Amino acid sequence: MAELNLVEAVNRALAWEMQHDPAVVLLGEDIGVNGGVFRATVGLQQRFGAARVIDTALAETAIAGAAIGMAAMGLKPVAEIQFSGFIYPTLDHVINHASRLRHRTRGRLTCPMVLRSPCGAGIHAPEHHSESPEALFAHVPGLRVVMPSSPSRAYGLLLAALRDPDPVIFLEPTRLYRLFKQEIADDGAALPLDVCFTLRAGSDVTLVSWGAMLQETQAAADALAAEGISAEVIDVATLKPLDMATILDSVARTGRCVIVHEAARSGGLGAEIAANLAERGIYSLQAPLQRVTGYDIVVPLARLEYQYLPSVERIVAAVRKSLEAG
Amino acid sequence: MAVVARFEVEYTRFLDPQGEATQALPPFALDPAALLPLYRAMTQARLFDSKAIALQRTGKIGTFASALGQEAIGIGVASAMRAEDVLVPSYRDHAAQLQRGVTMAESLLYWGGDERGNDFSVPRQDFPICVPIATQVCHAAGCAYAFKLRNEPRVAVCILGDGGTSKGDFYEALNLAAVWRAPLVVVVNNNQWAISVPRSQQSAAPTLAQKAIAAGIEGCQADGNDIVAVHHLAQRALAKARAGGGPTLIEAISYRLGDHTTADDASRYRDPAVVEAQWAFEPIRRLRNYLLRLKAWGPEQEEQLIKECSEAVNAAVEAYLATPPPSAADMFDHLYATLPTALAEQRETALHFAPHEGGGHG
Numbered sequence: 134m135a136e137l138n139l140v141e142a143v144n145r146a147l148a149w150e151m152q153h154d155p156a157v158v159l160l161g162e163d164i165g166v167n168g169g170v171f172r173a174t175v176g177l178q179q180r181f182g183a184a185r186v187i188d189t190a191l192a193e194t195a196i197a198g199a200a201i202g203m204a205a206m207g208l209k210p211v212a213e214i215q216f217s218g219f220i221y222p223t224l225d226h227v228i229n230h231a232s233r234l235r236h237r238t239r240g241r242l243t244c245p246m247v248l249r250s251p252c253g254a255g256i257h258a259p260e261h262h263s264e265s266p267e268a269l270f271a272h273v274p275g276l277r278v279v280m281p282s283s284p285s286r287a288y289g290l291l292l293a294a295l296r297d298p299d300p301v302i303f304l305e306p307t308r309l310y311r312l313f314k315q316e317i318a319d320d321g322a323a324l325p326l327d328v329c330f331t332l333r334a335g336s337d338v339t340l341v342s343w344g345a346m347l348q349e350t351q352a353a354a355d356a357l358a359a360e361g362i363s364a365e366v367i368d369v370a371t372l373k374p375l376d377m378a379t380i381l382d383s384v385a386r387t388g389r390c391v392i393v394h395e396a397a398r399s400g401g402l403g404a405e406i407a408a409n410l411a412e413r414g415i416y417s418l419q420a421p422l423q424r425v426t427g428y429d430i431v432v433p434l435a436r437l438e439y440q441y442l443p444s445v446e447r448i449v450a451a452v453r454k455s456l457e458a459g
Numbered sequence: 460m461a462v463v464a465r466f467e468v469e470y471t472r473f474l475d476p477q478g479e480a481t482q483a484l485p486p487f488a489l490d491p492a493a494l495l496p497l498y499r500a501m502t503q504a505r506l507f508d509s510k511a512i513a514l515q516r517t518g519k520i521g522t523f524a525s526a527l528g529q530e531a532i533g534i535g536v537a538s539a540m541r542a543e544d545v546l547v548p549s550y551r552d553h554a555a556q557l558q559r560g561v562t563m564a565e566s567l568l569y570w571g572g573d574e575r576g577n578d579f580s581v582p583r584q585d586f587p588i589c590v591p592i593a594t595q596v597c598h599a600a601g602c603a604y605a606f607k608l609r610n611e612p613r614v615a616v617c618i619l620g621d622g623g624t625s626k627g628d629f630y631e632a633l634n635l636a637a638v639w640r641a642p643l644v645v646v647v648n649n650n651q652w653a654i655s656v657p658r659s660q661q662s663a664a665p666t667l668a669q670k671a672i673a674a675g676i677e678g679c680q681a682d683g684n685d686i687v688a689v690h691h692l693a694q695r696a697l698a699k700a701r702a703g704g705g706p707t708l709i710e711a712i713s714y715r716l717g718d719h720t721t722a723d724d725a726s727r728y729r730d731p732a733v734v735e736a737q738w739a740f741e742p743i744r745r746l747r748n749y750l751l752r753l754k755a756w757g758p759e760q761e762e763q764l765i766k767e768c769s770e771a772v773n774a775a776v777e778a779y780l781a782t783p784p785p786s787a788a789d790m791f792d793h794l795y796a797t798l799p800t801a802l803a804e805q806r807e808t809a810l811h812f813a814p815h816e817g818g819g820h821g
Contacts, residue, residue, distance in 0.1 A: 192634065194631050195597045195628065195631035195634070197597070199600045202604070203602070206606070226597065230589075230594060239574055274794055275794050327800065374802065375801055
């Protein structure tokens with residue numbers, strides 16, 4: 134067992150899989166000698182060599198595109214995009230090629246690649262370093278989109294992503310990289326890629342969230358518990374494909390739902406979950422569901438970013454509104 | 460002042476437009492008999508091309524991108540490759556694909572709107588055609604890296620158009636592959652037109668080959684209508700890549716004698732008289748004239764070849780037209796290795812409403 138924070142857990146998962154699967158290669162900017170700007174790949178080039186931990190030229194488009202070629206030829210490339218704001222040049226390759234290579238060749242060629250990127254606000258970063266682009270990717274057929282909310286889930290989900298035969302977008306909340314540690318066995322055990330994790334059982338309201346927002350969501354659940362309100366907390370760590378069964382089952386028991394996410398509100402994944410609840414869980418709902426999200430604005434720079442991010446107070450207020458509604 | 464870099468771009472031509480050798484032919488072409496399979500393949504590709512256009516005009520396939528006049532590039536390059544190499548083609552590269560072993564029926568199936576046409580029996584690892592411009596150069600660079608990492612003596616061969624050399628993908632891929640010294644051959648089919656934009660408006664660079672120089676790799680030019688030159692440069696670049704010498708870019712200069720695709724009308728933006736004049740340079744007649752001059756070919760053989768190639772095209776068309784449409788389930792079943800639960804319900808819906816699949820609309 135080891136006490137690891139999230140970025141260390143990422144490192145251990147990469148190391149485990151590189152040790153056990155010679156097809157795994159890492160590529161990205163500054164990931165080799167420097168170990169990545171967040172140190173996610175620290176020590177891996179020394180251990181596995183520069184041919185498998187590739188410091189690439191500064192070219193996000195070609196990093197994603199080359200990963201597709203590598204994957205189609207039998208490697209398991211893990212491409213790191215340094216910050217989420219730099220992920221957009223990869224979209225052409227991810228959307229037009231990675232997501233559909235299996236489909237358009239009827240399985241003759243496949244694309245088992247992982248595109249890793251930090252995401253999210255809250256670390257006083259410069260412009261273009263605080264985006265939450267999960268909904269962009271989750272809209273694309275053929276992809277898997279994963280966002281861990283703890284070191285242990287980062288470890289298990291990244292291993293699952295590395296072993297998945299299809300492309301996975303793996304978004305790592307930077308705010309969690311060093312926020313807390315967990316005991317991790319580092320035994321190579323993967324977590325499932327298609328189920329939500331119920332982090333806390335409750336009976337009065339279902340709180341649905343993912344990534345760094347689970348910090349505020351769980352704190353809100355604590356605050357509510359002190360008032361005798363029992364909140365169930367669900368971590369939608371695997372955002373695509375979406376496991377609605379767990380959410381529907383929870384809402385069927387609690388009758389109330391508050392969805393919390395950091396990304397902008399309109400067209401966010403909260404809307405998709407809400408639509409599914411409206412289609413299949415409307416008779417379970419005793420109150421209108423609530424969304425607590427980032428606003429439909431540009432993510433502010435450091436001085437205002439915590440007024441953008443959903444707070445414990447906003448989540449608690451939304452729960453109260455739900456409870457008061459009927 | 461010190462000059463810190465100079466470069467040259469070599470231009471290669473063996474057969475002039477009349478089919479006369481302008482210099483001693485390379486070893487592979489010394490025996491005219493060795494050129495006959497290339498002549499046959501170009502002829503087959505052109506007959507396939509014209510049939511595909513006819514099929515589009517009669518509604519039997521969808522939009523099709525003709526390679527009329529550029530057959531020497533696809534055949535010349537693909538014939539220099541080994542079976543285990545990988546072709547990463549653009550949408551105008553059916554000649555190269557056919558040479559690699561993709562069947563005409565498979566090609567028609569794809570252009571007819573059925574992805575099963577990309578599930579080639581041979582060659583199993585070649586990429587399907589790439590529609591987004593120049594993105595495939597990045598994929599080819601990645602393929603080449605995989606070969607190098609595993610010490611496999613294989614080469615990735617990528618073809619794109621002149622317009623594609625304006626894309627960032629092209630520059631980024633060349634740049635990466637050069638740093639990696641990866642076994643990659645990039646072939647630019649410079650057919651002078653990117654839909655309606657002529658070569659002169661595409662780039663102010665005197666040659667497209669010199670774009671490779673900036674990435675630190677060799678760039679050379681071929682008369683793309685001379686299959687001897689194309690094959691020779693491809694052979695040389697492939698051997699270099701296989702021996703660890705890194706990437707090469709070959710700019711093959713040709714001319715798009717047809718429309719961009721069947722959805723295009725080139726008379727809107729270029730003078731038909733100019734196009735007509737370009738027929739004097741086309742590759743098939745050039746090689747035929749060379750072979751006729753050496754008496755390695757004659758009218759009877761030509762007649763027999765056209766007959767055989769036409770029959771092969773017709774058989775492919777019949778096979779394509781006789782292929783039943785796929786099940787609606789086919790839209791879902793190859794997206795992921797395993798159908799996600801979230802998609803299962805949508806698949807059921809599609810099957811329910813699909814005609815002739817037990818659905819309510821029958």
